[in-house]
Amino acid sequence: MDKLTRQRELVKSIATEPWVHTPLSLAKTLGVSQITVQRDFEEMKDNGFQFKHNEQGTLYLKVSGWNGVMPVKASTLRQMEILRILTATPQGLTLPVLYKRFNRWDEEEVSNKTLERAMKDLEKKNLIKRKGDEYVVCSEHILPPLQLAATEKTLLFEALNVARSLAPIPQEMKSLEAKLKRWSGENDASRETMFVHGRTPTQVVHQTQCCVQLEEAARSKSKVNILYRKEAGPARQLRLNPLGIVYYWVLDNWYLIAQDEGDLKTKTYLVNRILDVTRLTETFSPVEGFDLKTWYQYAWGVYRDECPVPVIIRFYDHYSTLNRVKAELGNRETCTLTEDKEGLLMTDQVEGLDELAVWLRGFGAGAEVIEPPALREKVTREFTRLLQMYGGEPHGLN
């Protein structure tokens, strides 16, 4: 058994039978020495795993980590490579030249079509632009800020120092070093000159790794085993046919959409409940007509019951209601907004009336549900509760 497989086995045993195993019992079961197991635990700790143990020494998996080499998506690597090449060539490069850089040998590694798609995407994100036939990198374009902890800043410094000792440091790295010094307040009484306001998506290495693996498995139609744990109980091992992953901004969660191998039903799984993903060599046959975007087209959030309901909502000119509605529904393809004297009328087909109700509540009197009666009922019921909660009398609404 190789090291990675063994570490996976350790995680699986501890997760599916919490508070049962000790390092000693695990060494016995796996037929390896206790020192080996100890070393595995050390290594796993470096990879973000966190374990708890009680007085008897039995273990519980508190937080899952990552294992093996961190996979980065091939398309991301390709785009980063393009940015790297263009950064090194400030005057820019044409597509055929770039193509040659990627395909130096006889065999084609990156097709023209793939390359073109990557360039188009980079252009859309304002990372590169065209100047005649040449592509140049928008090197001064500012990326969203990173939130670095003190240890991370130190590590970046160290990386720059090592880089400098190996090769002359390029100009751009000097400006970076100066920036880092300023930020870590090495120069003088540093003044905060920047502030990040608002929520940013959670970034956890384990979760990113799960997402990359699941997405790759979906692409190659490989079956997966996942260790899935709700709350603090024992984890279950599930065998699934992964169809894709979805990020839902409102709850800041990633979800896996997968077919249960048993009943072949398509279900949704929360990625932060997945402790481990093992990609199997066995493949599954594609689900006829399944397309992630179509699957979610009527869903308001991530809830699906496969029976969209016709919805009509009136929005009134109340605070910033109309602007917000237009901005937030602009990309919803199934929705029609009609402007009239009273404001806006929205017609749509929706799955997940509860999620829609959450959004509507925020508008208060700025929104009125016309259809369906079930949603009207949901809204009035919740607002009547609020009325009682804040000490108002329900004015004969029942």
Place this chain on the structure above:
Amino acid sequence: MDSIERMGKIMALIEAHPEGICGRDLADGCGVPWGTMKQDLKVIVSSIENTIPLYTDHDEENDEGEADLYLPKVKWFMAAAQKSYTPVHLNVREAVGVLAALDFLQEDDALKEGIRQKILSGFDLGEEETYRYIKGELTPLQPIQGKTFPMIENAIRTNRRVRILFHGREITVDPLGIVYYSRLRYWYLAARQGDVIKTYHLNNVQEVHETSESFAYPEGFSLKAWFGPRWGMEYGDLIRVKVRFQNRSQTLAKVRKDVAHRTSYELTTLEDGSLLFEDGIIGVNEFITWILGFGSAAEILEPMELRAVILKRVRETLGNYKA
């Protein structure tokens, strides 16, 4: 500035100075005499309901009693290791460079991978495609005019007044800092025009010119203290709020994620499993929108004025559904 508002400011000042800040500077920063500051610090330290992790550079040396703590030269610190994130912004060229430099490090650990992921995510390359879908809006980052960003940064650092063309109008301002608002993915310039400090959307700044005039950075001004309490981008007065959230399905997880970035909030789990949220906020409208989204799982306990505002909104809404 009333005492509650001052408390918020004191905490923000202490938090903004990881190296510690002495009582005298706190008093100056808040524009009050030392005697008033002394009282405020005593109140904060002795407050039982919110245990704020404050300590001073005298804590370890003597335990002769509290008297020595409240001297103007004693430095105050906040023990909040996890919250000491520094915002770092890179341009494309620098980010490409950093990623390359990371490869020189031999260690392969969670820390290094974490940074790599953070930097990569800034490029936003995880494009939406067949097997990956984003539900809910994430607007693409708008490019900012050529040299705007570095010029403004430089002016802030050198206390140089700038002339900007904003919405086609030319104005002269004292640049104080840059704010990034993650929900809308917008950059703003925080600057003083005359006596008023305002934010200017950087996408609407068409031109920047440095002037030869310099300005004095406002004594005790802290970007974090000034901006931190805001809910969204609204202006208004600072109010202390207390909200109870019921432990229902996703409620508590959502609350925790939504407020995690805030600078001065406090969350307490109550005996019945509900969560008490306390914070100083600016921007009543956006705050109420957020609260109403939770429906009856959220109840504003304080201040009473805000309860009255909610009640009014609830009545208006129910008015839509009469008969």
